[in-house]
Amino acid sequence: xxxxxxxxxxxxxxxxxxxxxxxxxxxxxxxxxxxxxxxxxxxxxxxxxxxxxxxxxxxxxxxxxxxxxxxxxxxxxxxxxxxxxxxxxxxxxxxxxxxxxxxxxxxxxxxxxxxxxxxxxxxxxxxxxxxxxxxxxxxxxxxxxxxxxxxxxxxxxxxxxxxxxxxxxxxxxxxxxxxxxxxxxxxxxxxxxxxxxxxxxxxxxxxxxxxxxxxxxxxxxxxxxxxxxxxxxxxxxxxxxxx
Numbered sequence: 276x277x278x279x280x281x282x283x284x285x286x287x288x289x290x291x292x293x294x295x296x297x298x299x300x301x302x303x304x305x306x307x308x309x310x311x312x313x314x315x316x317x318x319x320x321x322x323x324x325x326x327x328x329x330x331x332x333x334x335x336x337x338x339x340x341x342x343x344x345x346x347x348x349x350x351x352x353x354x355x356x357x358x359x360x361x362x363x364x365x366x367x368x369x370x371x372x373x374x375x376x377x378x379x380x381x382x383x384x385x386x387x388x389x390x391x392x393x394x395x396x397x398x399x400x401x402x403x404x405x406x407x408x409x410x411x412x413x414x415x416x417x418x419x420x421x422x423x424x425x426x427x428x429x430x431x432x433x434x435x436x437x438x439x440x441x442x443x444x445x446x447x448x449x450x451x452x453x454x455x456x457x458x459x460x461x462x463x464x465x466x467x468x469x470x471x472x473x474x475x476x477x478x479x480x481x482x483x484x485x486x487x488x489x490x491x492x493x494x495x496x497x498x499x500x501x502x503x504x505x506x507x508x509x510x511x512x513x514x515x516x517x518x
Contacts, residue, residue: 322375327374328353329353330352332382351381353367355374392453392455393452395454397425397429398440408421419489419495426462426466434473435473441480442477451481453510454485455485460495464500467486470484487513
C-alpha cells in the first residue's frame with residue numbers, strides 16, 4: 276500500500292480540525308455538517324443502506340526521530356458502510372465500483388466531538404448582538420440578581436435559540452452534549468420545558484440535561500422545583516450553593 280508523505284503534526288491537527296465536521300458526518304450519518312463546513316463537497320451521502328466512502332484519510336501511525344514524534348503518517352482508504360456500520364476497509368481506489376459512492380476528497384475521518392458543558396437553555400445566540408458586561412467587582416450575588424432580570428426576558432425565545440445553537444454545534448461536528456439547565460424561582464421549570472421542546476425537534480443530537488440551581492439550592496429555595504425537574508427526565512443534578 277502506498278502511503279502519503281509524512282505530514283507535520285501542526286498541519287495534521289489543522290487539517291483534522293477542518294475535517295472534524297466531515298468525519299462526524301460520516302460516522303453519525305448526518306447530512307448538514309459537511310454541507311455547512313465544506314460547501315465545495317457534495318451536500319449529502321448516498322441514499323442507500325450500503326454505500327462507499329472514497330478517498331477517506333485515516334491515521335496510520337507516527338514518524339519518530341528517536342523517541343520524539345515528529346510527524347503523523349496517514350493514508351487514503353475506501354470504506355464500505357452497511358446500515359450505518361463500517362463493513363470493509365480497503366486502500367483508496369479498491370472499493371466496490373458497483374456501490375453508490377461519496378468522495379471525501381482526502382478528508383480526515385475523526386470521531387464526532389462532544390460538548391460536555393454547555394448551557395443551551397440561556398443564550399444570546401441567534402438574536403441581537405450583546406456586548407459582554409464587565410464582571411470585575413461583581414459578586415456572585417450581583418450575578419444572580421442580573422440573571423433574575425435576564426432569564427425571564429430570554430424565555431420567549433429560548434427554544435428557538437437553543438435550536439440555533441444545536442444546529443451550530445452539529446455544523447462543526449458535535450453530535451453529543453451535556454447541557455446545564457437553570458432551575459430557579461424566576462423561571463420555574465420553563466427553561467427545562469423549552470429546552471426539552473428544542474431537543475425533541477433534533478433527535479439526531481444526543482443531549483443529557485443537568486438540572487442546575489444556578490441561583491442557589493438553599494439561597495433561592497428551589498428544592499421542590501429540583502425534585503419536580505428530576506421527575507421530568509433530567510439526567511443529572513449539579514450546582515454549588517452561594518451560601
